[in-house]
Amino acid sequence: MFENNLVTKLLGIKYPIVQGGMAGISEANLVSAISNAGGLGVIGSGLMPASWLEKEIEKTKKLTSNPFAVNLFIPNLKIEELVRVIIRFQVPIVFTGGGNPLPLFPYFQAADIKIIPVVPSSRLAKKMEDNGADAVVVEGMEAGGHIGQNTTFSLIPQAKKLLNKIPLIAAGGIYDGKTTVAAFFLGADGIQMGTRFLASKECIVSEAYKKKILEATADDIEVVLRFTGHPLRVIKNKWSEEMKKLEEKGAFPEEIKAEKIAGSLGGEDVENIPLLAGLSAAGISEIKSCQEIIEEIVREIEKV
Numbered sequence: 001m002f003e004n005n006l007v008t009k010l011l012g013i014k015y016p017i018v019q020g021g022m023a024g025i026s027e028a029n030l031v032s033a034i035s036n037a038g039g040l041g042v043i044g045s046g047l048m049p050a051s052w053l054e055k056e057i058e059k060t061k062k063l064t065s066n067p068f069a070v071n072l073f074i075p076n077l078k079i080e081e082l083v084r085v086i087i088r089f090q091v092p093i094v095f096t097g098g099g100n101p102l103p104l105f106p107y108f109q110a111a112d113i114k115i116i117p118v119v120p121s122s123r124l125a126k127k128m129e130d131n132g133a134d135a136v137v138v139e140g141m142e143a144g145g146h147i148g149q150n151t152t153f154s155l156i157p158q159a160k161k162l163l164n165k166i167p168l169i170a171a172g173g174i175y176d177g178k179t180t181v182a183a184f185f186l187g188a189d190g191i192q193m194g195t196r197f198l199a200s201k202e203c204i205v206s207e208a209y210k211k212k213i214l215e216a217t218a219d220d221i222e223v224v225l226r227f228t229g230h231p232l233r234v235i236k237n238k239w240s241e242e243m244k245k246l247e248e249k250g251a252f253p254e255e256i257k258a259e260k261i262a263g264s265l266g267g268e269d270v271e272n273i274p275l276l277a278g279l280s281a282a283g284i285s286e287i288k289s290c291q292e293i294i295e296e297i298v299r300e301i302e303k304v
């Protein structure tokens with residue numbers, strides 16, 4: 001059914017369902033489970049060192065023979081080393097988040113690696129196309145983690161109108177068959193999900209973190225750190241309260257260190273770490289395997 005889909009054709013996968021890179025969280029187990037189920041697993045390298053990425057790529061290659069990708073977080077100060085690892089291991093696809101990926105384009109293009117930036121506006125989506133990106137992810141502010149100002153509903157049709165050549169992948173607030181069908185109806189060629197896969201059997205975050213996602217209503221989810229220029233969507237807890245207090249006290253943006261924010265596992269402690277999650281957490285009520293999540297979505301698409 002998806003043989004002529006632009007995303008499956010470009011990436012060599014069965015279903016146009018991408019797992020959004022999650023810094024330090026989407027590692028070999030999660031990534032391979034998703035790729036084995038016919039989607040695209042994406043290693044989230046975040047602020048991790050190149051040695052971590054190398055190990056996860058090696059592990060993933062043992063666990064799946066299907067395509068998988070790496071998500072690069074642009075603010076990572078060691079990004080050059082990570083780029084070298086990706087090229088050395090010939091990972092076929094790279095996603096980028098958290099900044100301007102254009103300086104990296106020539107390296108990946110020379111190595112024949114597909115590059116798919118994640119962007120928060122239709123204007124940037126077009127700019128990525130003009131500079132040779134192979135596809136683009138537009139991410140609405142419903143998403144978990146760092147967010148922009150546009151909603152997924154507004155982004156998809158606007159980006160679709162501007163793009164002439166490359167496939168459009170939508171992210172932010174998509175978590176099941178219905179939200180996927182809605183994204184396709186608006187013009188997306190594929191979808192990317194983060195929060196739904198956080199609450200999967202294979203994800204390495206603690207059971208306590210997953211329970212927080214299952215229990216969350218929309219009122220439990222908030223955006224903090226707007227004053228830093230890098231707003232972050234999280235589930236409310238002691239940590240998010242602390243961030244709001246810092247803001248009220250007049251903290252400078254530099255006082256909020258990136259290491260404090262980038263995906264933290266935190267064991268069973270769900271109060272003193274940033275619990276990154278999107279608004280879709282409010283619609284997620286069951287932990288499922290990645291295969292179940294993907295198959296359910298595919299069934300729903302087929303039904304419609």
Ligand SMILES: Cc1cc2nc3c(=O)[nH]c(=O)nc-3n(C[C@H](O)[C@H](O)[C@H](O)COP(=O)(O)O)c2cc1C
Nearest residue numbers: 020021022023097143144145172173194195276278
């Ligand atoms: C815990 C967590 C960590 C994330 N880390 C990254 C990251 O390192 N790089 C990135 O581009 N996006 C990151 N994201 C965004 C996801 O890749 C994805 O685009 C987003 O979760 C989609 O919205 P959803 O949460 O509504 O599914 C993260 C999201 C979450 C929930």
